[in-house]
Amino acid sequence: MNVDWRKSPPLTTLRAFEATARLGGYSAAARALNVTPAAIAQQVRKLEAEVEAALVRREGRGLALTEAGQQLARPLNEAFSQIFGAIEDLKHQQAARGVQVSTTDYFANAAVLPKLGEFWKAHPGVQVSFTPEGNPQPIDTRRFDIVIRGAAPNHDWGECRAIPLLTTKMIIAGAPALVGSGDADLASLPWIADHTIGEAVFEDMIRRAGCDPDAITRVDPGSARLELEAGVMGYGLLAGPEIIMRRHLKDGSLRQVCELSGMTGVYSAILAKGPMRAPVRAFLDWLIEACRAY
Amino acid sequence: MNVDWRKSPPLTTLRAFEATARLGGYSAAARALNVTPAAIAQQVRKLEAEVEAALVRREGRGLALTEAGQQLARPLNEAFSQIFGAIEDLKHQQAARGVQVSTTDYFANAAVLPKLGEFWKAHPGVQVSFTPEGNPQPIDTRRFDIVIRGAAPNHDWGECRAIPLLTTKMIIAGAPALVGSGDADLASLPWIADHTIGEAVFEDMIRRAGCDPDAITRVDPGSARLELEAGVMGYGLLAGPEIIMRRHLKDGSLRQVCELSGMTGVYSAILAKGPMRAPVRAFLDWLIEACRAY
DNA sequence: TATAAGTGATAGTCTGTCTTACCTAATTTG
DNA sequence: CAAATTAGGTAAGACAGACTATCACTTATA
Numbered sequence: 218m219n220v221d222w223r224k225s226p227p228l229t230t231l232r233a234f235e236a237t238a239r240l241g242g243y244s245a246a247a248r249a250l251n252v253t254p255a256a257i258a259q260q261v262r263k264l265e266a267e268v269e270a271a272l273v274r275r276e277g278r279g280l281a282l283t284e285a286g287q288q289l290a291r292p293l294n295e296a297f298s299q300i301f302g303a304i305e306d307l308k309h310q311q312a313a314r315g316v317q318v319s320t321t322d323y324f325a326n327a328a329v330l331p332k333l334g335e336f337w338k339a340h341p342g343v344q345v346s347f348t349p350e351g352n353p354q355p356i357d358t359r360r361f362d363i364v365i366r367g368a369a370p371n372h373d374w375g376e377c378r379a380i381p382l383l384t385t386k387m388i389i390a391g392a393p394a395l396v397g398s399g400d401a402d403l404a405s406l407p408w409i410a411d412h413t414i415g416e417a418v419f420e421d422m423i424r425r426a427g428c429d430p431d432a433i434t435r436v437d438p439g440s441a442r443l444e445l446e447a448g449v450m451g452y453g454l455l456a457g458p459e460i461i462m463r464r465h466l467k468d469g470s471l472r473q474v475c476e477l478s479g480m481t482g483v484y485s486a487i488l489a490k491g492p493m494r495a496p497v498r499a500f501l502d503w504l505i506e507a508c509r510a511y
Numbered sequence: 512m513n514v515d516w517r518k519s520p521p522l523t524t525l526r527a528f529e530a531t532a533r534l535g536g537y538s539a540a541a542r543a544l545n546v547t548p549a550a551i552a553q554q555v556r557k558l559e560a561e562v563e564a565a566l567v568r569r570e571g572r573g574l575a576l577t578e579a580g581q582q583l584a585r586p587l588n589e590a591f592s593q594i595f596g597a598i599e600d601l602k603h604q605q606a607a608r609g610v611q612v613s614t615t616d617y618f619a620n621a622a623v624l625p626k627l628g629e630f631w632k633a634h635p636g637v638q639v640s641f642t643p644e645g646n647p648q649p650i651d652t653r654r655f656d657i658v659i660r661g662a663a664p665n666h667d668w669g670e671c672r673a674i675p676l677l678t679t680k681m682i683i684a685g686a687p688a689l690v691g692s693g694d695a696d697l698a699s700l701p702w703i704a705d706h707t708i709g710e711a712v713f714e715d716m717i718r719r720a721g722c723d724p725d726a727i728t729r730v731d732p733g734s735a736r737l738e739l740e741a742g743v744m745g746y747g748l749l750a751g752p753e754i755i756m757r758r759h760l761k762d763g764s765l766r767q768v769c770e771l772s773g774m775t776g777v778y779s780a781i782l783a784k785g786p787m788r789a790p791v792r793a794f795l796d797w798l799i800e801a802c803r804a805y
Numbered sequence: 806t807a808t809a810a811g812t813g814a815t816a817g818t819c820t821g822t823c824t825t826a827c828c829t830a831a832t833t834t835g
Numbered sequence: 836c837a838a839a840t841t842a843g844g845t846a847a848g849a850c851a852g853a854c855t856a857t858c859a860c861t862t863a864t865a
Contacts, residue, residue, distance in 0.1 A: 220595045222530070223545050228522035229853070231594060236516070244811060250516050256854050258812070262785075268598065269605050269788040278811050278862045285601060292597035296590040300525060301514045303586035304562065307579060311563050491556075494563040523822070538842060550823050552843070572831045572842050 226267035233260030234272060235297050238290035242279045315344030316500045319357070320365040322349040322442050323461035324484055328383065329365075332507045336500065343496040351441045353415045358489035362497045363504075367458055367484045369418065379485040380501070382508040385460040387477040389426055392451035396474050403427065403474065407434040407453035412441040418482075422456040425477045458482040460511060484508070520561035527554030528566060529591050532584035536573045609638030610794045613651070614659040616643040616736050617755035618778055622677065623659075626801045630794065637790040645735045646709055652783035656791045657798075661752060661778045663712065673779040674795070676802040679754040681771040683720055686745035690768050697721065697768065701728040701747035706735040712776075716750040719771045752776040754805060778802070 236246035237257060247254040265272050272286035282290060320329060325347055336345070348361065356364045358377055365382065372379075390396075395406065403426050411419050420430040438447040445462070448455035449470045455462065456477075465471035486501060493501070530540035531551060541548040559566050566580035576584060614623060619641055630639070642655070650658045652671055659676065666673075684690075689700065697720055705713050714724040732741040739756070742749035743764045749756065750771075759765035780795060787795070 220530075220533075220591055222526065222543065222595075225595055225598055227852085228526060231598075232516065232522060236514075239514075242811070252853085253855060254812075255814085255856085258814090259853075262813095266786040268601050269786050270601065271783070271785045275812070275861090280812080285605070289597055289601050292593050296593040296597075297514055299586050299590040299593075300522075301516075301519055303583055303590075304519055304525075307562050307564065307583055311579070489565065491565045492560040492563050521821085536842070546822085547824060548843070549825085549845085552845090553822080556844095569830090569843070574843080 226264050230260045230264035230267065231293055232297065233257045234264050234286075235290065235293040237261055237273065237280065238282055238286060239294055311494050312496065314494070314496075315346055316363065316496050317346050317348070317361045318363045318365065318500070319348045319350050319354075319361040321352040321367065323445060323457075324365055324367065325349055327461040327463060328484070328508060328511060329504070332510075335507070336503045339503065340496070340499050343499060345500055349442075351412055353412065356487050358487065362488070362494070363501060364487040365484060366487060367482045368415075370481055370483045372483070372485075374485070374487055376490065378488045378490055380488070380505065382484045382486055382505060383460065383511050385458040385482045385484070385511075387422055387457065387480045387482055388459045388462065389422070389454055389456045389474045389477065390448070390462050390466065390471045391454045391474060392449055392470065393472045395451040395454070396472055398472075400474075403454065404429075404433065407436045409444050409448050409453040409455050410435045410437040411444050411455055411457045419456060422477055422480065425480060426456065426475065458484075460484070463511075520558050524554045524558035524561065525587055526591065527551045528558050528580075529584065529587040531555055531567065531574070532576055532580060533588055605788050606790065608788070608790075609640055610657065610790050611640050611642070611655045612657045612659065612794070613642045613644050613648075613655040615646040615661065617739060617752075618659055618661065619643055621755045621757060622778070622802060622805060623798070626804075629801070630797045633797065634790070634793050637793060639794055643736075645706055650781050652781065656782070656788070657795060658781040659778060660781060661776050662709070664775060664777045666777070666779075668779070668781055670784065672782045672784055674782065674799065676778045676780055676799060677754065677805050679752040679776045679778070679805075681716055681751065681774045681776055682753045682756065683716070683748055683750045683768045683771065684742070684756050684760065684765045685748045685768060686743055687763065687766045689745040689748070690766055692766075694768075697748065698723075698727065701730045703738050703742050703747040703749050704729045704731040705738055705749055705751045713750060716771055716774065719774060720750065720769065752778075754778070757805075 233246060233250065233256075236249050237243055240246050240249055243254040243257045243261070246257045250257065261273060268285070268289070270285040271283050272289060273280045274283050274286075275281075329347075333345075336343075352367055356366065356374075356377065358364065367385075368374075370384070389403065391406070408423065423430045423433065434453075436447065436453040438444055438452070445455065445465070447453065448462075449465055454474065455471070459466075459473075459476075460482075462471050462473075466473055486504060488497075488501070527540060527544065527550070530543050531537055534540050534543055537548040537551045537555070540551045544551065555567060562579070562583070564579040565577050566583060567574045568577050569575075623641075627639075630637075646661055650660065650668075650671065652658065661679075662668075664678070683697065685700070702717065717724045717727060728747075730741065730747040732738055732746070739749065739759070741747065742756075743759055748768065749765070753760075753767075753770075756765050756767075760767055780798060782791075782795070
């Protein structure tokens with residue numbers, strides 16, 4: 218139906234009257250709407266002036282509806298119930314839907330999963346679904362509430378909000394068996410075609426390490442998810458963010474060859490602009506806090 | 512259904528979104544609600560924050576609804592249509608209902624009916640129903656929109672609004688055949704038991720005329736409606752407002768004996784407090800103007 | 806009769822909506 | 836292809852309308 222609000226009374230007056238009719242008095246309506254009875258009385262009088270009819274009549278200590286009042290009260294009650302119901306449905310639905318997170322495998326393994334138990338404990342009701350994707354994969358903020366990606370500090374995320382989670386050095390590392398204990402001759406060793414941070418960044422790193430991207434031997438394990446494992450197994454050098462190799466550096470399965478000075482990676486949470494659902498905010502807050510520790 | 516408005520978004524945001532969804536954009540919605548597009552955009556964003564979901568998405572030059580938006584738009588549209596319809600129904604019904612007027616017979620005959628044609632002409636759509644009642648008859652502002660009654664200027668109308676229509680002298684008059692051409696001996700003549708202004712006032716008038724209400728001869732024509740006619744026919748003296756006898760004074764069928772100085776009658780329109788329907792206001796305005804001429 | 810609970814009325818405060826102004830993006834038109 | 840038009844985005848300030856506070860008054864209930 219075509220509704221022309223220009224010749225309709227303010228909605229607040231309708232709401233006040235509806236509550237008055239439903240609850241049987243100004244005082245009760247005032248409590249329900251969290252205002253003073255005087256406010257309700259004013260609104261109802263205003264509505265009466267608008268429709269040019271008496272809607273309530275004083276009766277003893279309370280109020281009674283006039284015929285016109287009863288006639289108006291029923292549809293108003295139904296309509297407001299419908300509105301309220303629609304809002305509630307949407308809200309619940311939003312709150313119930315878990316948090317959809319897209320991460321790079323390695324970042325999830327290195328930084329998120331180890332601490333995720335804490336989040337489960339703190340927010341038992343919130344379901345978080347991870348979808349590991351390659352770092353260069355396009356960012357779909359329609360499907361995902363949060364997309365975690367690594368990039369250079371000055372990366373332009375376009376339309377989206379980007380919240381920096383942690384900064385990591387970029388390093389070159391390899392299995393001890395490959396790189397030995399001292400300085401290694403990087404140009405002579407094979408490189409794992411590390412895709413964790415993107416191809417362009419990878420080539421930049423190789424140049425910064427003093428090698429020619431086109432001249433080196435590249436080893437591609439076939440899947441991005443196997444690159445780190447391939448590095449640990451000694452199939453080649455790994456170039457990438459320190460954070461994703463940290464565990465292996467610690468337990469000795471990888472050894473850092475050099476640090477690419479003047480180069481840092483930033484992992485950010487990418488979100489669509491606009492409102493944020495409560496569970497998303499909860500997870501994001503936790504994520505920011507969790508990453509601060511690294 | 513029990514609606515708790517304390518955890519529901521402001522209705523203005525819902526109205527703004529509903530219009531946006533129905534009309535397909537902020538600009539169109541703004542035109543419909545008679546505000547600027549910026550106002551609509553703000554309201555919709557506020558609603559999005561409230562329900563924690565994106566409702567609209569920019570698409571080219573215009574907008575498109577998200578899934579959540581579509582889900583919310585349908586019930587809102589229905590509900591607002593219902594509200595709007597209920598208001599419209601009530602308003603039309605109010606406007607269509609004619610004006611119910613209760614008058615005293617004589618006042619209607621003397622002051623209202625002669626000019627009523629003007630009102631018909633000026634307001635062809637408005638139906639006015641007159642219910643002649645005796646002046647002392649109780650005033651029922653529930654059944655009547657306007658009650659016209661005569662009384663002393665200081666009369667207390669209680670709960671109601673009283674709008675003075677015209678002031679009239681109180682006089683004593685009789686048929687020429689009864690009172691002759693000079694001064695008449697009032698005490699010796701019969702009096703019509705004039706009820707047009709009320710019994711108490713009638714007795715007061717007789718005293719003011721120098722007679723004892725208990726000593727005079729009273730002629731009661733049986734019905735208040737016949738009193739004036741009885742006076743014209745010479746059955747007795749009439750005491751009452753000048754206005755209701757004026758026509759007869761003019762055409763010579765009645766002759767004024769004396770004027771009760773210090774006594775005036777006021778005919779007033781009595782209305783219930785509260786809002787006034789448009790046709791009622793129209794008639795009242797006309798009535799006030801019409802009475803000013805007397 | 807006292808007390809509590811409700812409505813009626815009004816003046817002043819204040820919150821929230823709206824406007825203004827300027828911007829960018831996408832379409833249409835000369 | 837540039838100019839014009841139409842749409843939405845954002846921020847600051849103006850303004851209206853809703854609300855509060857407080858009075859008086861009425862009607863139930865103990």
